[in-house]
Amino acid sequence: MANFMQNSVVNYACTCGLLNPITKLFFCRHCLKLRCGFCVCHEVDSHFCSNCLENIPSSEAKHKKNCCTNCFNCPCCQHTLSARATMVVVPKKTDETTKEGEGDSAKAVTRKMYYLSCLGCRWTSRDVGIPDQTVATGAWPENECSYQTRFNALLEYYQAVVLQDKQEKQEYIRRKTPKTHKFPSLTDRTGLTVSMIRRQIGWPDKNTQKAKPVNISPSLATDELDELPADIFTQPINLRNVTNIKQRHGQPSDQPFNVNKLYPQRRILWIKRSLRCRQCEHNVIKPEYHPTSVKYRIQLFANYHVPDVLLVQNEQILRAGQSSYIVLKLTNPTLHDVSITIKELPTLAEELQMIEEFKLACKIKENTATSAAAESLKSITSSPSLTSTTLSRQASLIEEPRLVEQKSNVKLHENELKFVLNQRDDSSEFDEDVQTPREEPEFIIWRKSNRASIRLNFTTDESLQAGDMVKVGFTMEYTYVNTVSNTPTTHTLSARVFIDAGKIADE
Structure with a gap:
């Protein structure tokens, strides 16, 4: 059971061994496995502003430092600032001559000006001396960082270092790559033929000057510090004029001490991301591109494909070494009948064997995909060394499977519980509840539509102490109809479920 702002009572074991509620798991329809947040790749699809809902390309968002150019946040309370209009009397310029017969009223012009205001804390851009703008979406001045020149120099230096490293790697690969033609000539080996052809075409020579990073002055620590003013311990402090930690962290460039030095902050862009399975690289979550849409193109959440287990009742007092039971409610979210079998958890040897089989399957699939990509690119490049180093399909990062740390401390009475x-x-929610006579197993208490309640009997371990949590764990095998292919196929899948049944009562 997944509760909002509470610890989940029912957890499912992911393929990697981590426990999560079903609301935080995904289901890959190609691998037929449960995936958690660590078993999927996170990809950014689009950037947009949550206030003006403007869709911004990735290259432009990087240039704008992932900030919106039109929306600002209040530096005091972090609310969105709104542009307010006001009428300001502006003196007329000297070059504009007045018409004959007009009085002194022609010497001044009334103009509409705009300023930023916060509707939460009543902060305005006039509090820090920012002049009013003539347009609502004008270029509001920003507080320049005093260390911006140093940051730019460091950025250029490390970009040159990366470029030099990349050129050295390409030169090393070019030297190690064998020649593909059978009859190499001396001119090809020395590069004279290539140089002549490039000159005839009009291209620059291939031997360009290598990028070398420019030496910059290193940062040195100093022991010389400015002395504190004499009245720092005697002058009273007005806390209303002093910024708090949140306000200072909002402007990390200068971290102002006084409130009158807080400048508006550009609103950070939001993103829409898609999730991709690390093993088969198919999408499990794919949102719509438009910022105003809340729908998904692909939404493979686990609660749409895996039976949901809910803890309904646990009224008995739990004691160590005694029999008890809990009532579980299972729901079928699919459009096909599901056969469910509840049995004991796998042993340590069986779990280790499952992990080894999973690693072997991933390794075989990865080698097959890499070899297929190399063969397809070999015909294009006709260079096996180049294909294996640069153009081959990169191996996907798969979360290392591990043993489930959570252990069950109960023993189920029945080895297997089978039902449909x-x-x-x-x-059926709007139809009348018509009871049809059917033979039900003894452990089924209630059934309606695609839901059923079962009674699960167990015996707690004798080693439990008062206050210890009773962990009920079992393996739930269920049938799943895969409709990805043209012909639907039925598979038998399994999921390990752990339930917090309650704590051992005091004697």
Whole structure:
């Protein structure tokens, strides 16, 4: 059971061994495995502003430092600033001559000006001396960082270092790559033929000057510090004029001490991201591109494909070494009937074998994909060394599987509990509840539509102490109809479920 702002009572074990509620898991329809947040790749699809809903390309967002150019946040309370209009009397310029017969009223002009105001704390851009603008979306001045020149020099230096390293790697690969033609000539080996052809075409010579980083002055620590003013311990401090930690961290460039030095902050851009399975590299989550849309193109959440387990009742007092039971409610979210079997968790040897089989399957699939990509690119490049080093498909990063740290401290009475859950039918919620005679197993207490409640009997371990949490764990095998291919196929999948049944009562 997944509760909002509370610890989840029912957790599912992911393929990598981590426990998560079903609301935080994904289901890959190609691998037929549960995936958590560490088993998927996070990719940024689009950048947009949450206030003006402007969609910004990735290159432009990088140039703007992931900030919106039109929206600002209040430096005091972090609310969105709004542009307010006011009428200001502006003196007329000297070059503009007045018409004959006009009085002194022609010497001044009333103009509409705009300033930024916060509707939460009543902060305005006039408090820090920012002049009013003639347009609402004008270029509001920003507080320049005093260390911006130093940052730019460091950025140029490390960009040159990276470029030099890249050129050295390419030169090393070019030297180690064998010649593909059978009859190399002396001119090809020395590069004279290539140089002549490039000159005839009009291209610059290939032997360009290598990039070398420019030496910059290193940063040195100093022991010389400015002395504190004499009245720092005697002058009273008005806390209303002193910035707090949140306000200072909002402007890390200068971190002002006084409130009158807080400048408006550009609103940070939001992103829409897609999630991709690390093993098969298929999308499990793909949102719509438009910022105003909240729909998904692909949404493979686990609660849409895996039976949901809910803890309904646990009224008995739990004691060490005694029998007890809990009532579970299972829901079938799919459009096909599901056969469910509840049995004991795998042993340590079986779990280690499952991990080894998973690693072997990933390794075989990775080698097959890499060799297929190399063969397809070999015909294009006709250079096996170049294909294996630069153009081959990179191996995907897969989370290392591990043993589930959570252990069950109960023993189930029944080895297997088998039953069938009907398919999901939304129209059945509005139909009358008609009881049809059918033979049900003894452990099924209640059934309606695609939901059923079962009674799970168990015995707690004798080694438990008062106050210890009773962990009920079992393996849930269920049938899943895969509709990705043209012909639907039925698979038998399994999920390990752990439930917090309660604490051991005091004697």
